[in-house]
Amino acid sequence: MKVAITARGNDPKAEADPRFGRCQYFVIADVEKGTFEAIANANQNAGGGAGVAAAQALVNAGVEVVLTGNVGPNALRVLQEAGIKVYSTAAPTVQAALQQWQAGGVSPLSRATVGSHFGMGRGGNKW
Amino acid sequence: MHVAVASGKGGTGKTTIAVNLALALAEKIPVQVLDCDVEEPNAHLFLQPVFQQEEPVTLPVPEVDNARCDGCGRCSEACAFHALAVAGGRVITFPEMCHGCGACIAACPQGALAEKPQRIGVVARGRAGRIDFVQGKIDVGVPLAPPVIRAVKKQARGEGLTLLDAPPGTSCPVVAAVKDCNFCLLVTEPTPFGLNDLRLAVGMVRELGIPFAVVINRSTLGDLRVERYCRHEGIPVLLKIPFNKKYAATYARGKCLVQEYPEWAPAFAGLWREIERLVARHAGIAGN
Numbered sequence: 001m002k003v004a005i006t007a008r009g010n011d012p013k014a015e016a017d018p019r020f021g022r023c024q025y026f027v028i029a030d031v032e033k034g035t036f037e038a039i040a041n042a043n044q045n046a047g048g049g050a051g052v053a054a055a056q057a058l059v060n061a062g063v064e065v066v067l068t069g070n071v072g073p074n075a076l077r078v079l080q081e082a083g084i085k086v087y088s089t090a091a092p093t094v095q096a097a098l099q100q101w102q103a104g105g106v107s108p109l110s111r112a113t114v115g116s117h118f119g120m121g122r123g124g125n126k127w
Numbered sequence: 128m129h130v131a132v133a134s135g136k137g138g139t140g141k142t143t144i145a146v147n148l149a150l151a152l153a154e155k156i157p158v159q160v161l162d163c164d165v166e167e168p169n170a171h172l173f174l175q176p177v178f179q180q181e182e183p184v185t186l187p188v189p190e191v192d193n194a195r196c197d198g199c200g201r202c203s204e205a206c207a208f209h210a211l212a213v214a215g216g217r218v219i220t221f222p223e224m225c226h227g228c229g230a231c232i233a234a235c236p237q238g239a240l241a242e243k244p245q246r247i248g249v250v251a252r253g254r255a256g257r258i259d260f261v262q263g264k265i266d267v268g269v270p271l272a273p274p275v276i277r278a279v280k281k282q283a284r285g286e287g288l289t290l291l292d293a294p295p296g297t298s299c300p301v302v303a304a305v306k307d308c309n310f311c312l313l314v315t316e317p318t319p320f321g322l323n324d325l326r327l328a329v330g331m332v333r334e335l336g337i338p339f340a341v342v343i344n345r346s347t348l349g350d351l352r353v354e355r356y357c358r359h360e361g362i363p364v365l366l367k368i369p370f371n372k373k374y375a376a377t378y379a380r381g382k383c384l385v386q387e388y389p390e391w392a393p394a395f396a397g398l399w400r401e402i403e404r405l406v407a408r409h410a411g412i413a414g415n
Contacts, residue, residue, distance in 0.1 A: 049209025049224050056203055056212045074221055082214035 001031045004058050005094045006068040010038035012095045018069025021051030022119035027094045051075030067097045073112040129289045131308040135324025137295035139314045140344035145292040146173040147385045151395035153257040157287030163304035164294040165263035165275040172381050176260035178253035184278040185244035186227035191218045195239035205234035248275040273303035297331045310406050311339040317349030338409035345370040365401045
């Protein structure tokens with residue numbers, strides 16, 4: 001099973017990124033094999049549609065679970081349509097997020113936690 | 128001739144210049160006013176046109192035939208605006224992000240996508256005395272102004288003077304309005320904001336290769352930096368309107384300067400002569 005974590009770096013020790021569509025990397029863990037790979041988010045600075053593009057990239061990568069901070073409505077629709085489970089986490093790193101998910105400590109997201117364009121800096125960048 | 132009235136900064140007096148120029152010339156030549164500020168058109172408040180016809184503006188957005196779609200994802204790859212995604216073997220569309228380019232339809236090997244017109248605004252046409260008046264108005268919640276602006280510009284008659292009241296700023300909607308005009312008037316005010324945004328607007332019209340000049344509104348307020356900038360850059364300042372509380376009151380009542388203060392009519396007629404002269408000079412330079 002592949003689990004994608006939104007991150008500011010490209011390895012398991014990287015800081016987790018609470019933004020979905022505008023994170024820097026998706027670190028993808030293969031839970032059975034215990035391996036990691038990273039996809040750079042090509043649409044991090046897109047004028048619009050970053051969430052949809054990010055969701056599409058994860059669908060194409062065969063991801064089944066997403067761990068992130070906030071997700072907008074369009075991206076969530078794509079992820080849900082593909083049957084991908086989305087969980088909210090505030091864990092500080094990729095590894096910590098994964099461990100939290102494995103321990104059952106993350107909460108499933110069934111509706112968007114932020115509006116469109118949230119990750120463009122009017123809130124997502126604050127901290 | 129097509130003359131755009133634009134500005135970097137909002138609230139400098141684009142509409143004031145456009146409607147007064149239109150009124151000052153309407154007795155002498157055919158004048159058409161195109162209100163291209165489709166997010167908040169206001170020229171009608173001053174010219175009080177009687178609207179005779181109204182047409183919806185539509186954008187061709189994709190519609191999916193699920194029986195034909197095999198979920199290959201080519202449409203999603205083709206879309207530069209991420210208005211389509213393919214998940215769970217089917218296409219999801221986000222019409223509010225679609226720019227109507229048709230790339231998805233061309234990319235679909237199954238012929239599963241078709242164009243569906245989606246309403247994004249309206250173009251209204253009417254008359255205000257001798258002035259032919261056209262206004263575009265975008266629907267609430269629609270983020271895409273340029274197609275509505277292009278629909279307004281399609282109504283141009285191409286005789287006499289066509290005046291385009293552009294939106295403020297320097298982004299896509301302004302470019303859509305100013306593009307292909309013969310001349311651009313940049314209206315500014317002598318304030319730091321006015322100067323900053325004038326510089327941006329000058330950069331835009333230079334990029335578009337359109338001859339332009341400046342009008343300074345409320346010219347007796349602020350400082351001299353706008354004039355100094357124009358002199359330094361060799362930009363002609365064609366008209367200065369001093370700040371006057373009575374002019375502001377006229378505007379607030381929805382009236383026009385040339386109607387309540389007819390002594391301003393020759394100034395606007397002179398503005399038009401200067402525009403004609405600069406357009407002819409530009410054509411001469413371009414011709415050589």
